[in-house]
Amino acid sequence: MIGNIFLVIALVAGIFTVLMYFLTYRGYQNTLNYARISFHTTAVMVMAASALLLHAILTHEYQYKYVYNYSNSELPTGLLISTFYAGQEGSFMLWALFSVIVGLILLDYTSKRGDLEPRVMMIYTLSITFLLIMVNPLLKSPFNYIWAEPDFVDIKNINPTYLTIPALQNFIFTDTQSNKQFIQVSKELYNILHANNIPFDKFIIEGKGLNPLLQNFWMQVHPPMLFIGFAMSAVPFAFALAALLKNDYKEWIKQALPWVLAGMMILGLAIMLGGYWAYGVLGWGGYWGWDPVENSSLVPWLIGVASIHTMLVQKKSQERDGTSRFVKTNLILCIMTYILVLYSTFLTRSGILGDASVHSFVDPGMTVYLFLLIFLFSFLILGVGMIFYRWKYLTEHFTYEENILSRELALFTGSVALIASAIIILVGTSAPIFGQTVDISFYNELNLPIAIIIGLLNGLSILLKWKYTDKSQLLKSLQLPIIASIILTAIIFILSGVQNIMLIILTFSSSFTFFVNGEIALSILKGRKSFIGAYIAHIGIALFLVGVVATGGYSKHQQVDLVKGEKVNLFGYELKFTGYKPIEGGKKYAFNVEIRKGNDVKVASPIMYIAEFNNSLMREPDILEGFSKDFYIAPISYDETGTENSNSVKLKKGETFNFKNKEITFTNFVLPEDMSAMMSGKSFKIGVNLQVNFNGKTIYIEPYMENTSDGPRFYPAELKEADLKVFINNMNASEGIVELTFASISNTESIQSEPKEILTIEASIKPFISLIWIGVAVTVIGFLISTFRRLKESMN
Amino acid sequence: MKNKYMFGGIIIVVFLGLMIYLFTQTNVQYENDFAKVMKSGKTVKATGTWLRDRSYELDKTNKIFSFYIKDINGNVMKVIYHGAMPNNFESSTSIVVTGKYSNGVFQATDILTKCPSKYQEQTVQKAGS
Structure with a gap:
């Protein structure tokens, strides 16, 4: 109950903050303090509500429907904490929590930079209030009691000492299909228990628990990271709208740039952590499956990254000769980044992708669906409306011509390529809305040439000078990286055997990026090290793309039956299934497979078990990781023939x-x-x-x-x-x-002979998939260095 | 202005053109009427429910998994899938199979099973009412 009161106060204070900042923006003198106090109230209330929810989860207060639905007492503390955001209500809470924390930092940041604060904080707080409406008790609060709406609770989760109470018998139902007994919880039941002096948290003594797919380390890392990224993506939106409100487009660029960089660093890392989760634990086989949920967070990232590059042009041109280039592009991209985050939320939370995604989300109900639409359209109209309103002014004041051989044009074209990729992924991902869906090949075939273009443009844009480049000079600077790239590409493909022309070109293109950036990075090491960020990030992208080529073009996989004790030769290795043993107290089974190459013997232990949660077979792969390749073993089935006839x-x-x-x-x-x-x-x-x-x-x-x-x-x-x-x-x-x-x-x-133990696995070799993770880590480091550099510059 | 629009324009036009072409080539429609699935013979994503009372078959030697699926109108067709039985198959409430209908069976290339976490509540509600 207190939790809901906190959330309502937070919402009211949020609305009041927006109002007060608006008045301050309109020139009122004494409203700024109210706005700040009120924003802090929102922040403190959201934090208090979060602490309360966490406390309820840790102390197993199953009278809260949310706690009952997603946790139980068997979970270890880390995973128990992660049930905070296992469901829709909690994940919006987490988003709101990170938003208020980001908001506090943003308030401090903007208050030190001119008259930014009222405009930026007004818009940013508006986005927070929308999140707070989502978790409001009337829509879907995590603090709603389980009896608020009639629900069925499995009788095994009820304290057995109370089951004999005669008045309760009317609430017990038996499901004829599964023969399970359930208690219908409702207000009437609550009243009866209350009359009998039975506290509700003593009545329900166990929760439903967490989906076993989510029970692993990455559940504790990936979603929070993603929501920090989401929370931060509203910042550039707020800056862009602040600029449009004031009709002043110079200052916001350098002020917003560190935020865009940090936000995209975190969002990008979060996306790839999800990729690693899918690869290493869920057994999807790869780091990326073009699943709608993955795609929908990738789209805003691509747009955000595009905006970084064109914002850089505007900042540079302003510093050099006072012209502001790509003003409209920057405004649109910063606005669209956040709109696309909201669209992604709508796609994944509204249940509209129901049939299309591996992540199955339960239909959240009509009110939430409608509100998500309202949320999305409010910000779309706000953003696009403001641009529309200022369009004439923008066109009159900021129209410039770019030289063909200029870094400005190369960066712009690169951004357009990123945007094209984002549009393609967006269209493919949105297709289920219209009852259509696209094949994975749709994404692969279209993004491959775009990746090539981006790699080439990246190298080129760095060799090109701002404004104008001398042709002969450019050709001279191109020689070394091109020759080096050709040699490297040739070596790679002679070693691996040439197959796909597009992959060869992509290898060349990423090598080109690698050498151009590498050369400059080396020279910077002697000079101003804070300038090295971009080059490091690009080297990371190049490594990533080489990893993509290697795993995409040269992975091998095969399904094999391993009979216990018998050797099977596969991909030059000798595989032997040596038997299974129970782990984690008999809840799961590890199937040990000996993998021998020469004298080197390693044991992979993929896991299978029947999860009580959803009564189905769960499989976890095991990977022998190495720099040059991963040996990936996904379990498929285990059979003892002779005791059971599969046919x-x-x-x-x-x-x-x-x-x-x-x-x-x-x-x-x-x-x-x-x-x-x-x-x-x-x-x-x-x-x-x-x-x-x-x-x-x-x-x-x-x-x-x-x-x-x-x-x-x-x-x-x-x-x-x-x-x-x-x-x-x-x-x-x-x-x-x-x-x-x-x-x-x-x-x-095989049918008549002695029982045999057969483990069926899907074994695969993933060459250089390590480059993907190394590339991501390097890119993140590059982003981090750039963020600090631009943060320093934002003060000037 | 011209250069900017030329280069950006070329990329956008070329890729959006390619996209529309590939979309029409690779798009797969959702279909919950098996009568249409059987007639058209095109690759579709057929959605339906598994016919429990006809069980399923696992042909180990040929690695074929087959079962019967029913649509909303009660049309039944047999689905054949080369591969292992998917996770959650037995507890699924609905199934999406991708593939096409030929020679009297639906040849699936992919099976997606749906198991809402509210599954328990739904069955109980049916039983209780």
Whole structure:
């Protein structure tokens, strides 16, 4: 209850902050202090509400629906904390929490830089109020009590001592399908418990728990990072709108630049952490699957990165000759970055992608859906409306011509390439809204040439000078990197075997980026080191792209059956399944696979287990990581043949089953002529008459069951010309059902022999996937250095 | 101004053109009416539910997984998939299979299973009412 009060106060204070900042912006003298106090109130209230929610989770207060739905007492502390944002309400809370923290820093930052504060903070606080409306008790607050709306709670989560209370019997339901019992919690139940002096947190003693897919280390890192990125992406939006409000477009660029850099660094890192999660734990096989959820956060990142480059042009041109180039581009890109974050939220949270994504999100209900739309459109209209309003002024004052051989034009063209990539991904990802969907190849084929263009433009833009470049000078500076790139590309492809022309060009293009940036980075090391950021970031991108080429073009994968104790040769390695053992107290099973190359033996232990949470088989891959390649083992299934026949079919009378081009119809049971044997319990036979159609022929065969004093024995039937053997597994003569196993005679040993333990895995070799992670780390370092450099400059 | 629009324009026009072309080539439609799926023979994403009472088959030697799927109108078709049984298959409430219908069966290249976390509540609500 207190949590909801905090959230409501936060929301009201937020609205008041926006109002006070607006009045300050309009020239009122004494409203600034109110605005600041009020913003701090919002911040403190959001923090207090978050602390309260965390406390409720840590102390297992299951009277809160949110706590009940996503956590339980078995989770270790780290994961328990992460259930804070396992559901929709909590993740919006987390977003709001990071937003107020970013807001406090932003307030301090803007208050030291001219008259920025009222305009920027007004817009930024507006974005916070929208988030606070999302978690408001009327929409979806994490503090809503479980009895507020009728809900069913599994009886195993209820304190058994209270179940005998007669008044409760009316609330117990049995699900006929699963035979589970549930208690319907509602206001009436709450009143009854209250009347009996039973506190609700003693009544429900266990929660539903966290989805096992989310139970790993990355759950504790990836989502918070993503929400910090989201929270920070509203800052450039606020700066752009502040500039439009004042109709002054000079100052905001240098003031916003460190924020854009830091925001995109964090968002980019968050996206790739998600990629590593998918690769290393979820067993998707790759670092990127073009899944709608991944895509929808990549799109704003691409736009944000494009904006960094054109903002740099404006900043440089202002410093050099007072002209402001790409003013409109910068405004639009900064606004669109945040709009696309909101659009991404809408796509992934509204349930609209229901069928298209691996991340299944539950339909959040109509009100949330509508509010998300309102949220999105409010900011879209605000942003686009302001640009529209100032368009004439902008066009009259900021129209310039760029020289062909200028860094300005190269950077602009590079940004356009990034934008094109963003549009392509956006269209592909949005297609499910219209009942369409695109193949993965759509993204790969279109983004490959864009990556090539970006790599080439990147190297070129650095060799080009601002404003104008002398042709002969450019050609001279191009020589060394081009020659080096050709040599490197040639070496790579001679070693690996040439296959795909586009991948060769991409390798050349990323080598070009690598050498151009590397050369400059080396020379900077002797000079002003704070200038090295961009070059390091670009080297990281180049390494990343080489990793993309290597894993994309040269990965090998194959599904193999590993019989326990038997060696299998694969990709030049020798694989042997040595058995499984229970881990984590018997909750999971690790399947040990010995991987031998020469004298080097390593053991990979992919994991499989049945999760109680959703009653399904969970699989976790294991990876032998190396610099030049990863050996990736994803478990698929484990079987003990002989104890269970995987190939079995249940047939009713008259039904047909198709086995290797043979049509087998179960016609009828052949009962013993002398029924008395059956009645008196003596031994008797029942045949299963099967009609086999193959090669245009029809032949009948009859496997049978003999019922002896030892119980039933089944006898198979063979049909040599059809290479068919049929086993009976079970039959039910009264219902007319028989369960059969079909096999080829030439291949029946495995069914009759001793039980075998077979582990089926998907093994793959991912060459140089390490370059992807190294590239990301290097890029992040580059971003970090640049952020500090631009932060210093923003004070001037 | 001209250079800027020329270079930026070329990239945008070329790639958006390519995009539209590839979109029409690779797009796959969602279809919940199997009558249409069987008729058209095009690659689609067919959505339906698994017919529990007809179980499923796992052909180990040929690595074929097959089962029956039902659409909203009650049309049933057999789905054949070369690969392992997907996670969550048995607890799924709905299934999206990508592929095309030929020779009397739906040849799936991909299976997506949907298991809402509210699954329990839904079944109970049915039983309770």
